[in-house]
Amino acid sequence: MIGAGAIGLGTAWHLAQRGHDVSVNDPRLNQPVLRQESGSGLNGTSASLGVLMGHVFRRNSGRGWRLRRRSMELWPQWIETLQAHQPGLKLHQGLLQIAEDERAAERMASLAAQRIDLGLQIVTNADLAAVWPTASHGGLHSRQDGRVDPLLLQLALRQALARQSVELNTTAVVGLERNDNRWRVHRADGDSSVHDVVLLCTALSTDALLEPLGHARPMTPVLGQALALQLETGPTTWANWPSVLVDQGFNLIPTAPGRLLLGATVEPGDRAADDPLALMRSLNERAPTWLRTATVIDHWSGLRARPVDRPAPLLEELEPGLILASGHYRNGVLLTPGTAEWVATALEQK
Numbered sequence: 001m002i003g004a005g006a007i008g009l010g011t012a013w014h015l016a017q018r019g020h021d022v023s024v025n026d027p028r029l030n031q032p033v034l035r036q037e038s039g040s041g042l043n044g045t046s047a048s049l050g051v052l053m054g055h056v057f058r059r060n061s062g063r064g065w066r067l068r069r070r071s072m073e074l075w076p077q078w079i080e081t082l083q084a085h086q087p088g089l090k091l092h093q094g095l096l097q098i099a100e101d102e103r104a105a106e107r108m109a110s111l112a113a114q115r116i117d118l119g120l121q122i123v124t125n126a127d128l129a130a131v132w133p134t135a136s137h138g139g140l141h142s143r144q145d146g147r148v149d150p151l152l153l154q155l156a157l158r159q160a161l162a163r164q165s166v167e168l169n170t171t172a173v174v175g176l177e178r179n180d181n182r183w184r185v186h187r188a189d190g191d192s193s194v195h196d197v198v199l200l201c202t203a204l205s206t207d208a209l210l211e212p213l214g215h216a217r218p219m220t221p222v223l224g225q226a227l228a229l230q231l232e233t234g235p236t237t238w239a240n241w242p243s244v245l246v247d248q249g250f251n252l253i254p255t256a257p258g259r260l261l262l263g264a265t266v267e268p269g270d271r272a273a274d275d276p277l278a279l280m281r282s283l284n285e286r287a288p289t290w291l292r293t294a295t296v297i298d299h300w301s302g303l304r305a306r307p308v309d310r311p312a313p314l315l316e317e318l319e320p321g322l323i324l325a326s327g328h329y330r331n332g333v334l335l336t337p338g339t340a341e342w343v344a345t346a347l348e349q350k
Helices: 006-017 063-082 102-114 150-163 203-213 336-348
Strands: 023-025 039-042 092-098 120-123 139-147 167-169 173-179 182-187 192-195 198-200 219-230 244-247 250-256 259-268 295-307 314-319 322-326
Touching (some): 006 023, 006 150, 063 150, 063 336, 102 120, 102 139, 173 203, 203 295, 314 336
Parallel strands (some): 092 244, 198 322
Antiparallel strands (some): 092 139, 173 182, 182 192, 219 259, 244 250, 250 259
């Protein structure tokens, strides 16, 4: 296993639970699980907000929908088991999506009618008045979607892997070599090891490992930014608020009295905008006064890997024993359980 974001760690844990002999390689395993300082350079999982937009996915067929729905089915079980390592890890349920216009409201109404059994319900402007008074076309409430704290998730998975005696190697992998019917993994310190299967969960580093083998799965970086805000006025107890409110692709997440996170994956490339306050100002004048006047107490950014000319994520066996599970773009945390199950099935069907 190469890569120790949510996908890599979650898949390693799932496979170890099923009795597979697993090792994980990633220099990040030598670093603490926290946002050490403001700025960029964080991996996708550490920089993410852990939003789970599963049941509000517009499509109702295809691999993307199946992965989302299966992941949302598995998350309660995962959380319950991982709480033995991090009791504070929770599935924060409730996601409210604001309709941008009348057309969006119509799509939401259609989706809610199809997925009543999945906890979707239309909300009116009157329902939203106390929470988001700038809404003019209502919105969609998803009872089961929501959020998982990505840092607590990483901590829990690392501790669970240590308990299962999974080998955690902090030396970077620099190359892969076919070795008869097996794979030799070369590391930066000159050491190497041979494995039956190599699983790549390596996001933007994937192509550097695949190109020498004759494979090409290019991915482009897309930057996500997030702000931690202290409110001067406005909500304090967050009564009637969901775990996540989404307006125009921006996620607002209450974290404590008078505090919330605001973030989005908004910028192509790998450089953050100079002024992180642009995130608030870009709400097309829909941000309430209390949000526009909030004080930024921290900000950070991180890169997501979006596949080029292929749908996200990339889940495939490139050749015998070489499996790719990467390029999840904005949904790495959301799709972790479903991806882990897909990998286990691919291995065990052999």
